[in-house]
Amino acid sequence: MAATKELKIPTEEQLLKMPESDYMNEAQLAFFRARLQQMEKEILVNAGETTEHLRETVIVPDPADRATIEEEHALELRTRDRERKLLKKIQQALASIDSGEYGYCEETGEPIGIPRLLARPTATLSLEAQQRRELRQKLYGD
Template identity: 45%
Template sequence: MSELSLKSIAPYQAQPGEEYMNPKQRDHFRQVLSHIKSGLGEDIDRTVHTMQAEATAFADPNDRATQESDISLELRNRDRERKLIKKINEMLAKIDADEYGYCDNCGIEIGL
Protein backbone atom coordinates (compact mmCIF):
# COMPACT_ATOMS: atom_id res chain seq x y z
CA MET A 1 0.00 0.00 0.00
CA SER A 2 1.36 3.39 -0.87
CA GLU A 3 1.88 5.92 1.86
CA LEU A 4 -1.51 7.40 2.66
CA SER A 5 -1.34 11.06 3.58
CA LEU A 6 -3.64 11.56 6.54
CA LYS A 7 -1.75 14.73 7.38
CA SER A 8 -4.46 16.72 5.63
CA ILE A 9 -6.98 15.41 8.18
CA ALA A 10 -6.46 16.90 11.62
CA PRO A 11 -6.94 14.55 14.59
CA TYR A 12 -10.33 14.94 16.21
CA GLN A 13 -10.26 17.08 19.35
CA ALA A 14 -13.19 16.21 21.59
CA GLN A 15 -14.71 19.11 23.49
CA PRO A 16 -15.45 18.84 27.22
CA GLY A 17 -18.94 17.46 27.78
CA GLU A 18 -19.32 16.46 24.14
CA GLU A 19 -21.61 13.50 23.48
CA TYR A 20 -19.77 10.36 22.38
CA MET A 21 -20.07 9.60 18.65
CA ASN A 22 -22.06 12.70 17.87
CA PRO A 23 -22.60 13.65 14.19
CA LYS A 24 -19.38 15.70 14.12
CA GLN A 25 -17.31 12.75 15.37
CA ARG A 26 -19.00 10.34 12.97
CA ASP A 27 -18.29 12.73 10.08
CA HIS A 28 -14.63 12.87 11.11
CA PHE A 29 -14.27 9.08 11.15
CA ARG A 30 -16.20 8.78 7.88
CA GLN A 31 -13.75 11.25 6.33
CA VAL A 32 -10.70 9.33 7.62
CA LEU A 33 -12.03 5.96 6.44
CA SER A 34 -13.07 7.35 3.05
CA HIS A 35 -9.62 8.89 2.58
CA ILE A 36 -7.91 5.56 3.31
CA LYS A 37 -10.33 3.71 1.03
CA SER A 38 -9.66 6.17 -1.78
CA GLY A 39 -5.90 5.65 -1.47
CA LEU A 40 -6.31 1.88 -1.54
CA GLY A 41 -8.48 2.12 -4.65
CA GLU A 42 -5.80 4.18 -6.38
CA ASP A 43 -3.18 1.55 -5.52
CA ILE A 44 -5.34 -1.22 -6.96
CA ASP A 45 -5.93 0.73 -10.18
CA ARG A 46 -2.23 1.51 -10.48
CA THR A 47 -1.36 -2.18 -10.08
CA VAL A 48 -3.72 -3.21 -12.86
CA HIS A 49 -2.22 -0.64 -15.24
CA THR A 50 1.34 -1.57 -14.24
CA MET A 51 0.74 -5.28 -14.74
CA GLN A 52 -0.77 -4.66 -18.17
CA ALA A 53 2.16 -2.45 -19.17
CA GLU A 54 4.78 -4.91 -17.89
CA ALA A 55 3.29 -8.00 -19.55
CA THR A 56 6.51 -9.05 -21.23
CA ALA A 57 7.68 -12.46 -22.39
CA PHE A 58 11.22 -12.97 -21.15
CA ALA A 59 13.51 -15.36 -23.01
CA ASP A 60 15.59 -15.97 -19.89
CA PRO A 61 13.87 -18.33 -17.42
CA ASN A 62 15.38 -16.48 -14.45
CA ASP A 63 13.92 -13.17 -15.62
CA ARG A 64 10.55 -14.83 -16.14
CA ALA A 65 10.67 -16.39 -12.65
CA THR A 66 11.52 -13.02 -11.11
CA GLN A 67 8.63 -11.37 -12.93
CA GLU A 68 6.21 -14.11 -11.82
CA SER A 69 7.41 -13.77 -8.22
CA ASP A 70 6.94 -10.00 -8.34
CA ILE A 71 3.46 -10.37 -9.80
CA SER A 72 2.52 -12.94 -7.16
CA LEU A 73 3.67 -10.65 -4.35
CA GLU A 74 1.82 -7.70 -5.87
CA LEU A 75 -1.38 -9.72 -6.19
CA ARG A 76 -1.15 -10.85 -2.54
CA ASN A 77 -0.75 -7.23 -1.47
CA ARG A 78 -3.73 -6.17 -3.57
CA ASP A 79 -5.80 -8.99 -2.07
CA ARG A 80 -4.98 -7.72 1.42
CA GLU A 81 -5.98 -4.23 0.35
CA ARG A 82 -9.23 -5.56 -1.15
CA LYS A 83 -10.03 -7.19 2.20
CA LEU A 84 -9.20 -3.94 3.99
CA ILE A 85 -11.56 -2.05 1.67
CA LYS A 86 -14.29 -4.54 2.59
CA LYS A 87 -13.66 -3.88 6.30
CA ILE A 88 -13.68 -0.12 5.70
CA ASN A 89 -17.04 -0.45 3.93
CA GLU A 90 -18.36 -2.37 6.94
CA MET A 91 -17.16 0.40 9.27
CA LEU A 92 -18.74 3.08 7.07
CA ALA A 93 -22.02 1.15 7.27
CA LYS A 94 -21.67 1.08 11.08
CA ILE A 95 -21.14 4.84 11.10
CA ASP A 96 -24.30 5.29 9.02
CA ALA A 97 -26.22 3.02 11.43
CA ASP A 98 -24.88 4.93 14.50
CA GLU A 99 -23.14 1.74 15.70
CA TYR A 100 -19.53 2.85 15.19
CA GLY A 101 -17.28 3.33 18.22
CA TYR A 102 -18.89 0.71 20.44
CA CYS A 103 -17.72 -2.80 21.32
CA ASP A 104 -19.61 -5.40 19.26
CA ASN A 105 -19.75 -7.80 22.21
CA CYS A 106 -20.73 -5.60 25.14
CA GLY A 107 -21.72 -2.24 23.63
CA ILE A 108 -19.25 -0.21 25.71
CA GLU A 109 -17.72 2.91 24.16
CA ILE A 110 -14.34 2.16 22.61
CA GLY A 111 -13.15 5.76 22.89
CA LEU A 112 -11.65 8.30 20.57
Protein backbone atom coordinates in the same frame (compact mmCIF):
# COMPACT_ATOMS: atom_id res chain seq x y z
CA MET B 1 -34.10 29.27 1.88
CA ALA B 2 -32.67 27.11 4.66
CA ALA B 3 -29.07 27.71 5.63
CA THR B 4 -26.98 24.57 5.75
CA LYS B 5 -24.68 24.27 8.71
CA GLU B 6 -21.09 23.62 7.62
CA LEU B 7 -19.54 21.00 9.89
CA LYS B 8 -15.86 21.60 10.55
CA ILE B 9 -13.94 18.33 10.69
CA PRO B 10 -11.65 18.29 13.75
CA THR B 11 -8.00 17.26 13.78
CA GLU B 12 -6.76 14.14 15.59
CA GLU B 13 -5.47 16.38 18.39
CA GLN B 14 -8.86 18.06 18.78
CA LEU B 15 -10.59 14.66 18.83
CA LEU B 16 -8.37 13.45 21.65
CA LYS B 17 -9.10 16.59 23.69
CA MET B 18 -12.89 16.22 23.45
CA PRO B 19 -14.65 15.15 26.64
CA GLU B 20 -16.02 11.60 26.90
CA SER B 21 -19.54 13.05 26.90
CA ASP B 22 -18.94 14.11 23.26
CA TYR B 23 -18.16 10.53 22.17
CA MET B 24 -19.31 9.88 18.60
CA ASN B 25 -20.79 13.34 18.16
CA GLU B 26 -21.34 14.76 14.66
CA ALA B 27 -17.80 16.13 14.36
CA GLN B 28 -16.19 12.84 15.39
CA LEU B 29 -18.37 10.87 12.99
CA ALA B 30 -17.52 13.33 10.19
CA PHE B 31 -13.80 12.88 10.96
CA PHE B 32 -13.97 9.08 10.79
CA ARG B 33 -16.22 9.11 7.72
CA ALA B 34 -13.66 11.32 5.91
CA ARG B 35 -10.76 9.11 7.05
CA LEU B 36 -12.52 5.91 5.97
CA GLN B 37 -13.51 7.40 2.61
CA GLN B 38 -9.89 8.46 2.03
CA MET B 39 -8.68 4.94 2.83
CA GLU B 40 -11.31 3.50 0.47
CA LYS B 41 -10.22 5.87 -2.32
CA GLU B 42 -6.54 4.95 -1.88
CA ILE B 43 -7.29 1.22 -2.06
CA LEU B 44 -9.34 1.65 -5.23
CA VAL B 45 -6.55 3.70 -6.85
CA ASN B 46 -4.02 0.99 -5.90
CA ALA B 47 -6.25 -1.70 -7.39
CA GLY B 48 -6.45 0.21 -10.66
CA GLU B 49 -2.68 0.66 -10.76
CA THR B 50 -2.16 -3.06 -10.15
CA THR B 51 -4.50 -3.95 -12.98
CA GLU B 52 -2.60 -1.66 -15.34
CA HIS B 53 0.76 -2.96 -14.09
CA LEU B 54 -0.22 -6.60 -14.63
CA ARG B 55 -1.46 -5.79 -18.16
CA GLU B 56 1.97 -4.42 -19.05
CA THR B 57 3.42 -7.88 -19.53
CA VAL B 58 6.96 -7.83 -20.80
CA ILE B 59 8.34 -10.95 -22.37
CA VAL B 60 11.76 -11.54 -20.88
CA PRO B 61 13.93 -14.34 -22.29
CA ASP B 62 16.05 -14.76 -19.15
CA PRO B 63 14.39 -17.27 -16.76
CA ALA B 64 15.81 -15.53 -13.67
CA ASP B 65 14.38 -12.16 -14.74
CA ARG B 66 11.06 -13.80 -15.60
CA ALA B 67 10.96 -15.44 -12.15
CA THR B 68 11.67 -12.09 -10.50
CA ILE B 69 8.83 -10.43 -12.42
CA GLU B 70 6.44 -13.27 -11.53
CA GLU B 71 7.42 -13.02 -7.85
CA GLU B 72 6.79 -9.24 -7.91
CA HIS B 73 3.38 -9.85 -9.45
CA ALA B 74 2.54 -12.48 -6.84
CA LEU B 75 3.54 -10.11 -4.03
CA GLU B 76 1.48 -7.32 -5.55
CA LEU B 77 -1.55 -9.60 -5.84
CA ARG B 78 -1.21 -10.71 -2.19
CA THR B 79 -1.08 -7.06 -1.14
CA ARG B 80 -4.21 -6.27 -3.18
CA ASP B 81 -5.97 -9.27 -1.63
CA ARG B 82 -5.28 -7.88 1.86
CA GLU B 83 -6.50 -4.50 0.67
CA ARG B 84 -9.67 -6.11 -0.74
CA LYS B 85 -10.41 -7.52 2.71
CA LEU B 86 -9.68 -4.13 4.28
CA LEU B 87 -11.97 -2.46 1.73
CA LYS B 88 -14.83 -4.68 2.90
CA LYS B 89 -14.16 -3.65 6.53
CA ILE B 90 -14.02 0.02 5.51
CA GLN B 91 -17.38 -0.28 3.76
CA GLN B 92 -18.85 -1.98 6.84
CA ALA B 93 -17.48 0.80 9.06
CA LEU B 94 -19.04 3.45 6.79
CA ALA B 95 -22.36 1.59 6.99
CA SER B 96 -22.08 1.50 10.79
CA ILE B 97 -21.59 5.29 10.81
CA ASP B 98 -24.81 5.61 8.82
CA SER B 99 -26.65 3.27 11.19
CA GLY B 100 -25.33 5.00 14.34
CA GLU B 101 -23.40 1.96 15.59
CA TYR B 102 -19.88 3.18 14.74
CA GLY B 103 -17.46 3.46 17.64
CA TYR B 104 -19.20 0.93 19.88
CA CYS B 105 -18.02 -2.62 20.59
CA GLU B 106 -19.97 -5.35 18.78
CA GLU B 107 -19.70 -7.65 21.82
CA THR B 108 -20.21 -5.36 24.79
CA GLY B 109 -21.78 -2.20 23.36
CA GLU B 110 -19.16 -0.15 25.22
CA PRO B 111 -17.31 2.69 23.47
CA ILE B 112 -14.25 1.46 21.55
CA GLY B 113 -12.43 4.72 22.25
CA ILE B 114 -11.02 7.49 20.11
CA PRO B 115 -7.32 6.44 20.42
CA ARG B 116 -8.12 2.90 19.22
CA LEU B 117 -10.28 4.17 16.35
CA LEU B 118 -7.52 6.58 15.30
CA ALA B 119 -5.09 3.66 15.17
CA ARG B 120 -7.60 1.33 13.47
CA PRO B 121 -10.66 3.11 12.08
CA THR B 122 -12.24 -0.22 11.12
CA ALA B 123 -12.13 -1.62 14.69
CA THR B 124 -15.38 -3.27 15.77
CA LEU B 125 -14.28 -4.45 19.21
CA SER B 126 -13.02 -2.62 22.26
CA LEU B 127 -9.43 -3.36 23.21
CA GLU B 128 -10.56 -5.68 26.03
CA ALA B 129 -13.00 -7.60 23.81
CA GLN B 130 -10.31 -7.96 21.12
CA GLN B 131 -7.84 -9.28 23.70
CA ARG B 132 -10.42 -11.81 24.93
CA ARG B 133 -11.11 -12.92 21.36
CA GLU B 134 -7.39 -13.36 20.63
CA LEU B 135 -6.88 -15.31 23.86
CA ARG B 136 -9.80 -17.61 22.96
CA GLN B 137 -8.33 -18.14 19.50
CA LYS B 138 -4.95 -18.92 21.01
CA LEU B 139 -6.39 -21.35 23.56
CA TYR B 140 -9.03 -23.06 21.46
CA GLY B 141 -7.85 -22.42 17.91
CA ASP B 142 -11.17 -20.85 16.86
